Amino acid sequence: MSTRQETATVRNQVSKEEWQARVDLAAAYRLVAHYGWDDLIFTHLSARVPGPGHHFLINPYGMMFEEITASSLVKVDLEGQIVMPSSYFINPAGFTIHSAVHAAREDALCVIHLHTDYGIAVSAQADGLLPISQQSLFALASVAYHNYEGLALNEDEKARLVEDLGNKGFMILRNHGLLTVGKTPAEAFLSMYILESACRIQILAQSGGATLLPVPQPIVEGVASQLDAVTVGQGAQLAWPGLVRKLDRIDPSYRE
Numbered sequence: 608m609s610t611r612q613e614t615a616t617v618r619n620q621v622s623k624e625e626w627q628a629r630v631d632l633a634a635a636y637r638l639v640a641h642y643g644w645d646d647l648i649f650t651h652l653s654a655r656v657p658g659p660g661h662h663f664l665i666n667p668y669g670m671m672f673e674e675i676t677a678s679s680l681v682k683v684d685l686e687g688q689i690v691m692p693s694s695y696f697i698n699p700a701g702f703t704i705h706s707a708v709h710a711a712r713e714d715a716l717c718v719i720h721l722h723t724d725y726g727i728a729v730s731a732q733a734d735g736l737l738p739i740s741q742q743s744l745f746a747l748a749s750v751a752y753h754n755y756e757g758l759a760l761n762e763d764e765k766a767r768l769v770e771d772l773g774n775k776g777f778m779i780l781r782n783h784g785l786l787t788v789g790k791t792p793a794e795a796f797l798s799m800y801i802l803e804s805a806c807r808i809q810i811l812a813q814s815g816g817a818t819l820l821p822v823p824q825p826i827v828e829g830v831a832s833q834l835d836a837v838t839v840g841q842g843a844q845l846a847w848p849g850l851v852r853k854l855d856r857i858d859p860s861y862r863e
Contacts, residue, residue, distance in 0.1 A: 667695030
């Protein structure tokens with residue numbers, strides 16, 4: 608089946624709302640690739656399908672993030688079982704972390720989990736993310752940590768991960784990577800942009816060898832208490848359209 612035929616077939620089988628969710632999630636995958644945050648075919652972004660069913664979209668296993676399209680995304684249930692005919696397959700183990708968060712958090716309609724170099728570097732530091740940049744303050748206002756338990760294959764780990772995450776929007780997975788959640792792919796992506804930027808700045812600052820200057824604790828606490836007022840939707844409604852336009856200029860095939 609040609610790409611054009613596949614796109615038409617999938618689009619005709621789903622609601623207008625689901626198709627938009629597919630386009631947005633495919634855009635998020637392409638943006639992850641564009642910013643160099645992908646780890647070959649590994650890590651995942653998932654989004655809940657609008658509607659009453661607990662169904663989710665996730666990447667077809669083996670496809671590079673720069674290749675992912677709206678129609679290639681695979682629809683699964685909370686157990687990672689494919690619920691809509693697809694010529695692709697997924698990595699069920701890769702959905703372990705995502706399914707745990709989706710099941711526990713009704714507001715976590717999109718979950719992004721990445722293995723970025725800077726994110727892993729900070730996750731391996733005993734003190735974690737430091738309050739040394741404005742970017743770090745936004746993340747620190749809603750950050751959680753989860754200790755490494757090996758490859759995410761253990762069902763028992765789900766409960767511990769969910770407990771550690773609580774109601775936070777950012778998570779640093781020790782010795783592993785980063786995770787963000789949002790009501791939309793736009794929100795989850797912008798949160799990841801902020802968290803990854805904070806990690807990159809920290810590693811760059813530490814590489815200079817000079818004593819780091821932390822932001823005074825009262826300021827850190829003040830940002831935390833005013834987060835909702837200062838970062839309504841974390842700016843996603845403003846930033847996302849521009850990011851989509853950037854993708855459309857580079858390669859609009861994610862919409863297929």
